[in-house]
Amino acid sequence: MSDICAMKTALINFPGSNRDKDMIKAIKDISKNMPELVWHKEVKLPKSDIIIIPGGFSYGDYLRSGAIAARSPIMKAVKQAANDGVKILGVCNGFQILTEAGLLPGTLMRNKSLKFICKSIELEITNSDTSFTSGYKQGQIIDCPVAHHDGNFFADEKVLSEIEKNNQVAFRYANGTNPNGSLNNIAGVFNEQKNILGMMPHPENLIEKAHGGTDGRALFAGLFEVLS
Amino acid sequence: MSIPNEPQIDAKLIADHGLSKSEYQKILEIIGREPSYTELGIFSAMWNEHCSYKSSKKWLKTLPTTGKCVIMGPGENAGVVDIGDGQAVIFKMESHNHPSYIEPYQGAATGVGGILRDVFTMGARPIAAMNALRFGAPTHKKTRHLVSGVVSGVGGYGNCFGVPTVGGEVEFDERYNGNILVNAFAAGLADTDSIFYSEAKGVGLPVVYLGAKTGRDGVGGATMASAEFDDDIDEKRPTVQVGDPFTEKRLMEATLELMKTGAVIAIQDMGAAGLTCSAVEMGAKGNLGIELNLDNVPVREENMTPYEMMLSESQERMLMVLHPEKEAAARAVFEKWELDFATVGKTTNDLRFSIFWQGTEVANLPIKKLGDEAPEYDRDWIAPKPKKPLEQTLPNDDVADVLLKMLGLPNLCSRRWVWEQYDTLIQSNSLQIPGGDAGVVRVEGHETKALAFSSDVTPRYVEADPFEGGKQAVAECWRNISATGATPLACSDNLNFGNPEKPNIMGQLVMAIKGIGEACRELNFPIVSGNVSLYNETNGVAILPTPTIAGVGLLQDWDKMARIGFAGEDDAILLIGAPSDWGHHLGQSIYMRDIVGNFDGAPPPVDLSHEKKTGEFVRKLINEKITTAVHDCSDGGLGIALAEMAMAGNIGAKVNQLNGLNPLATFFAEDQGRYIVSIKRRNLERVLEMSENNDVFTAWIGVTGGDSLQLGQTTPIPIAKLKKAHEGWFPEFMKEEL
Numbered sequence: 019m020s021d022i023c024a025m026k027t028a029l030i031n032f033p034g035s036n037r038d039k040d041m042i043k044a045i046k047d048i049s050k051n052m053p054e055l056v057w058h059k060e061v062k063l064p065k066s067d068i069i070i071i072p073g074g075f076s077y078g079d080y081l082r083s084g085a086i087a088a089r090s091p092i093m094k095a096v097k098q099a100a101n102d103g104v105k106i107l108g109v110c111n112g113f114q115i116l117t118e119a120g121l122l123p124g125t126l127m128r129n130k131s132l133k134f135i136c137k138s139i140e141l142e143i144t145n146s147d148t149s150f151t152s153g154y155k156q157g158q159i160i161d162c163p164v165a166h167h168d169g170n171f172f173a174d175e176k177v178l179s180e181i182e183k184n185n186q187v188a189f190r191y192a193n194g195t196n197p198n199g200s201l202n203n204i205a206g207v208f209n210e211q212k213n214i215l216g217m218m219p220h221p222e223n224l225i226e227k228a229h230g231g232t233d234g235r236a237l238f239a240g241l242f243e244v245l246s
Numbered sequence: 247m248s249i250p251n252e253p254q255i256d257a258k259l260i261a262d263h264g265l266s267k268s269e270y271q272k273i274l275e276i277i278g279r280e281p282s283y284t285e286l287g288i289f290s291a292m293w294n295e296h297c298s299y300k301s302s303k304k305w306l307k308t309l310p311t312t313g314k315c316v317i318m319g320p321g322e323n324a325g326v327v328d329i330g331d332g333q334a335v336i337f338k339m340e341s342h343n344h345p346s347y348i349e350p351y352q353g354a355a356t357g358v359g360g361i362l363r364d365v366f367t368m369g370a371r372p373i374a375a376m377n378a379l380r381f382g383a384p385t386h387k388k389t390r391h392l393v394s395g396v397v398s399g400v401g402g403y404g405n406c407f408g409v410p411t412v413g414g415e416v417e418f419d420e421r422y423n424g425n426i427l428v429n430a431f432a433a434g435l436a437d438t439d440s441i442f443y444s445e446a447k448g449v450g451l452p453v454v455y456l457g458a459k460t461g462r463d464g465v466g467g468a469t470m471a472s473a474e475f476d477d478d479i480d481e482k483r484p485t486v487q488v489g490d491p492f493t494e495k496r497l498m499e500a501t502l503e504l505m506k507t508g509a510v511i512a513i514q515d516m517g518a519a520g521l522t523c524s525a526v527e528m529g530a531k532g533n534l535g536i537e538l539n540l541d542n543v544p545v546r547e548e549n550m551t552p553y554e555m556m557l558s559e560s561q562e563r564m565l566m567v568l569h570p571e572k573e574a575a576a577r578a579v580f581e582k583w584e585l586d587f588a589t590v591g592k593t594t595n596d597l598r599f600s601i602f603w604q605g606t607e608v609a610n611l612p613i614k615k616l617g618d619e620a621p622e623y624d625r626d627w628i629a630p631k632p633k634k635p636l637e638q639t640l641p642n643d644d645v646a647d648v649l650l651k652m653l654g655l656p657n658l659c660s661r662r663w664v665w666e667q668y669d670t671l672i673q674s675n676s677l678q679i680p681g682g683d684a685g686v687v688r689v690e691g692h693e694t695k696a697l698a699f700s701s702d703v704t705p706r707y708v709e710a711d712p713f714e715g716g717k718q719a720v721a722e723c724w725r726n727i728s729a730t731g732a733t734p735l736a737c738s739d740n741l742n743f744g745n746p747e748k749p750n751i752m753g754q755l756v757m758a759i760k761g762i763g764e765a766c767r768e769l770n771f772p773i774v775s776g777n778v779s780l781y782n783e784t785n786g787v788a789i790l791p792t793p794t795i796a797g798v799g800l801l802q803d804w805d806k807m808a809r810i811g812f813a814g815e816d817d818a819i820l821l822i823g824a825p826s827d828w829g830h831h832l833g834q835s836i837y838m839r840d841i842v843g844n845f846d847g848a849p850p851p852v853d854l855s856h857e858k859k860t861g862e863f864v865r866k867l868i869n870e871k872i873t874t875a876v877h878d879c880s881d882g883g884l885g886i887a888l889a890e891m892a893m894a895g896n897i898g899a900k901v902n903q904l905n906g907l908n909p910l911a912t913f914f915a916e917d918q919g920r921y922i923v924s925i926k927r928r929n930l931e932r933v934l935e936m937s938e939n940n941d942v943f944t945a946w947i948g949v950t951g952g953d954s955l956q957l958g959q960t961t962p963i964p965i966a967k968l969k970k971a972h973e974g975w976f977p978e979f980m981k982e983e984l
Binding site for chain 1: 398401402405406407408490491492493495496499583584666667668669670671672673674675677688804
């Protein structure tokens with residue numbers, strides 16, 4: 019545990035981030051460590067083992083979700099850190115921002131239903147051989163909630179086949195629970211180097227008994243374990 | 247005093263401002279001269295029904311508003327209730343009916359925005375929201391469009407702002423064809439030693455404008471909301487405001503951050519009647535005058551007149567009185583969040599509301615007369631004749647067939663299509679989301695405490711008997727909260743009625759308030775905030791009288807919380823609080839109205855002392871961890887409640903019926919004050935003994951188990967079939983409607 023306590027997390031805060039507190043609670047609960055909060059106007063990141071971009075509506079998302087945030091001052095530093103191999107996790111709006119920033123392949127379009135959707139879905143762990151997913155078994159099915167308007171993963175055929183070929187799919191919606199029309203049921207993807215993960219579902223909302231389940235916990239526990 | 251280009255005041259202009267001849271006469275007496283155009287607008291904004299409560303005030307005063315836990319009752323932005331450990335829950339429900347009919351998305355969105363602002367204006371971070379929505383008949387041509395727009399609007403605003411929507415109501419009735427109801431509720435959490443109020447203190451202090459810029463949207467909105475609709479309603483579209491939840495989110499963060507600096511003396515959000523209402527409220531409450539300089543108001547449109555600036559209902563704006571020495575620190579907070587911050591005036595000691603624009607004084611009015619001395623009416627009212635008890639021989643329907651039909655009725659089917667568009671999980675504290683008896687969220691920062699929220703009213707009961715219907719709305723809310731194990735603390739009332747100038751409508755309002763008052767007193771459930779929406783009529787036809795009650799309860803230990811789903815096989819099912827024949831009141835029941843087609847009869851009466859005794863007993867069982875599931879018995883009766891418990895828990899049940907009684911009455915009567923509870927068989931004797939000691943009748947009516955529900959002698963229905971009937975209607979109804 020002492021090792022986990024030494025791990026350093028940076029959490030990027032945009033003015034419209036709104037699942038930042040959920041994420042902070044999850045990090046504190048699992049790592050016993052308070053993440054360092056980084057305001058979107060900063061240009062430098064503190065030295066960290068992992069950078070997390072939480073859910074929300076970064077700058078209102080009246081344009082494409084995450085489009086403005088991807089061009090905010092802090093994102094230059096995030097890109098640099100990504101090149102340096104620092105682990106980066108983007109959840110929901112964080113995922114949208116990472117695709118808009120070009121750090122992850124594909125794009126997240128409006129849900130097929132054209133409506134916001136908040137519900138519990140099932141996820142299959144498609145690649146457990148990464149630091150983000152080491153807490154799960156390959157092929158394991160877990161519960162996880164989603165809450166988004168723009169989670170419909172899309173990529174052109176070429177990109178899609180590369181993603182699949184390189185084992186970049188982290189999670190797929192399982193058992194017919196795809197809530198948004200995502201291609202190949204993709205719920206989360208890595209970059210090619212597997213140091214960046216973006217995912218639409220919210221593991222931070224399923225980490226304790228009060229949430230009705232703890233399936234999201236292993237993502238953080240596994241990641242923190244690897245990093246420490 | 248005169249302003250160039252302003253229209254001449256004539257009878258038509260006065261009428262267009264919703265002011266009666268006698269009200270205009272009163273204005274002349276108060277100021278001793280003809281008002282300027284801006285002044286006329288200000289009077290109209292302050293004296294309309296929405297802002298002044300002129301028709302309802304006399305009766306609202308009769309409601310119980312105090313109690314051991316009440317820190318602040320009605321009159322502020324929201325009610326404040328003590329929940330122990332130095333924390334308070336701050337909440338209110340408010341209507342946004344008229345705008346939502348005209349422009350459903352923006353109307354509903356800004357309704358949510360307005361109520362959230364009321365809560366964080368007092369220093370509380372919003373932790374839960376609910377919405378009570380009422381639409382016209384599903385067959386009416388506008389209904390699908392309105393449902394779609396309102397639900398998207400509620401979600402669009404609340405989801406982006408970041409508050410979980412944990413409860414609410416959706417109902418259809420042709421009487422809402424021309425006037426839908428959107429009643430938005432929000433609750434927030436604050437420390438009891440840092441709650442902020444609107445009363446200005448101190449002379450010569452800066453009045454500061456914060457938040458979004460002022461535009462022409464919503465000019466005259468509150469006056470519009472105080473009039474009936476006619477066929478030209480679409481022309482009113484420009485009076486609907488446009489919401490920006492991202493700005494609201496920043497405004498909340500900035501406001502809460504600012505409050506921590508100690509700079510805030512008084513604060514009032516700009517809601518109905520915008521700058522006018524907020525400034526008058528702060529001044530009048532503090533016995534101070536307010537002087538505004540409109541040249542400093544941040545505007546987003548060119549050439550705005552003082553009239554427009556004073557009456558704009560642009561959203562996401564606040565007015566504050568600040569400590570002058572902390573103005574710089576305050577400005578820094580707002581600059582960080584990229585919001586406007588402008589000193590637009592000062593407090594004065596002359597009790598005048600004085601407004602300057604381009605170097606000229608365009609209004610100078612006595613501030614107290616605008617605010618707390620607005621007109622008040624004692625309108626004529628006639629108590630409606632009580633309906634005769636129902637006389638009807640029941641058809642020879644099969645209980646199982648009826649149950650399936652009822653589960654798929656617009657007013658009983660699952661609302662999943664609606665609430666899955668709301669973020670119910672954000673903040674990580676949601677313990678119960680919609681679909682149960684009440685929404686429940688944990689109290690942030692506390693190990694075991696949680697708050698339960700429910701919103702209730704049965705308008706068909708209120709119309710048949712406003713007094714009993716008013717009682718029932720309170721009792722059902724109290725019961726739903728109790729059914730989770732929470733102790734009901736206090737509530738907010740949102741009274742939606744027709745035109746109060748008609749004595750029969752005024753009679754509904756008066757009798758409903760009397761019923762609400764009696765129930766709140768008896769159940770120790772004071773009203774701490776609320777809102778009145780009158781003139782909900784189109785072409786002379788009024789809505790069903792709809793006094794929505796939104797209540798809050800406290801769970802000391804959420805680990806003991808009850809849920810509605812059956813939780814194990816072979817549990818005993820008990821009916822608690824019923825008469826010895828389990829219940830038989832069919833008048834105004836959904837079965838009689840929607841299946842048989844008989845709209846006659848009185849609604850079920852509410853025996854408040856019985857209600858109290860039964861609720862306390864059920865809470866006791868929950869707190870002693872004896873129950874495995876708990877559900878209140880309301881719309882649709884015993885049969886529907888049992889089906890909901892089976893569907894929620896995915897466990898079936900076999901339920902008896904009493905010999906010699908018509909099972910249709912047994913399973914679909916809507917007698918009040920009843921709960922269904924499941925317990926382990928081994929506790930049966932103990933619970934029956936406890937219920938006898940507590941003087942509550944408890945019947946052992948069945949056993950859980952299997953994968954179908956059997957009511958009495960009829961065919962068992964598989965749970966999958968129940969679910970199909972229950973879940974099917976809404977998505978089918980809304981198919982392909984965007």
